[in-house]
Amino acid sequence: MRPALGQVRSRPDVLRWGLGAFLGLVLFFMAAPILLIVVNSFNRERYSVFPPPGFSLQWYANILSVPNLGPAAWASFIIAFIVSLLTQCVAVLAAYGLVRFRYRGHQAWRTLFMSPLVVPRVAFGVAAFILFLRLRFVGDLWPFIVVHLLVALPFAVSILSASLVHIPRETEEAAMDLGANPLRMFAEVTLPQMRPALVISTLFSFIISWDQLDTSLFLARPGQTTLPVEMLFFTEQQQDPTLAALSTVLVLASLLLLLIGAAVIRPRELRRFVMRNQTLPEEG
């Protein structure tokens, strides 16, 4: 294989195969638990033994008969849906402000928006619980929504501002020169160019909220829980393969979300996004 001009020439040898094998091992190690869950979801026996003795679909049917799971799943969905939308609204504004304008103490603002990332989620959950208790901000789903929004905000701001950096200012200025007011410029020039990042950020915020456990645990009360919390309680009490069936469904749903995201973003945009490796920018 000819190295391209300017690339570091390297011997194709032990190092390359060693690294490749190591990567393969790591990927296997990461896929193994999930694969095992899928395999176990078809287990005939209640007791999780490997190798599984037989095949059955009963646990999938059993999902529906577990108490609390249905309402919790529905609550999680609504919360995640609202969180994903609201987070983008807040984050787009904040990201645009951060990237396009030089505020005094620019770094401080950025650190401020990233701060929920830095604090242990359990501590945040407890603190939020206490705050909402004192404000009597309890009941229904808004406590969860607010907290999840803050948990997702750093990721959204990160992804969106990284994308905005690559959008040429000239396109916006051209639109303004042609007579568009700032709002129209934003809607017709900036936002369309942010599309891949917006889609990814929205999906990511949804997933963060949907899977959020550490904060939800402290906000939950009887009759007002989310799916991960209920699943935690379920797993602590018993480990029959119903959990495996439910987990398999959830994993498939996540993959489906990924596919939807990939379909909405045009292949060329996605390729550019992947190659630029924007998934988890941790700057500042």
Next chain:
Amino acid sequence: MGIDRREGVPARSYGLIAPATALVLMVFFGSMLGLFAYSFQQFRRGRLIPGFTLDAYARFFGDAYYLEILLTTLRLAATATAVGLLVAYPAAYALNRLRSPRALVPAYIVLFSPMLVSAVVISYGWLLLLSEQGLLSFALRTLHLVDRPVRTIFTFHGVVIAMTHALMPFLVFPILSTLRHVREDLKEAAQDLGANRWRTFRYVTFPLTMPGVIGAAQVAFTLSVSAFAVPALIGGGRVRVLSRQIYADLTGLDFPLAAVGSIVMLLVALGAILISNVLTRRYFEYGAQVR
């Protein structure tokens, strides 16, 4: 192109960051303040007695049980982060050398997978893998490395393994990003000066990636300190961590003690940031010399 800074900022534009700022300040910092306030209250005989006191702090730090929990939590987080780094860095390095998107995308998805599922699912998967009748035990017995079923759940090491899995995306992607930013011409210059691949890596590439690695390690450490599901499910009652204890205290309505525990957790996270900042500054100076 790129970040364009204007001279002077129109006052209106502050409105852009207003919603985010308001949320973060009011809810996030507001709740932290409330946490502090509660930690100075007293909890006696099941009732909350208002007034300023260090009673809760005394109860926390005076109890060997709590101190041991804190120690376990720190040990767990440090071990998981260290193991995670040892696995993630070579993996990121290998990924960096991959050029075809067709191989990259599946690898990305697998590495990203812990973020697609909740911690409960990850823990359950590891329960299946590490239990006595699980896959690991089966594999070890089939290879005749052991002659009895091996139980890795409810042990410290089992929790470390599962946590490492959960930490992978938070380590691999930032390290990969940092590796990508290492300029090729610097490596070429080193090689032109006669360095072999190992010396190039050790004296050029590795130091240049240090800030990114330290940053990733700090995030991973904070996540590990706060982890609830993995230690609770894989550790059972044997591996007791701070998050679990805080939950127990809160459910027992001992708000002051739960608040103290949360503040301790917060201080640990802030300590990690402090240390990572100090270390980064050292390496940043080194990197500036290389540039």
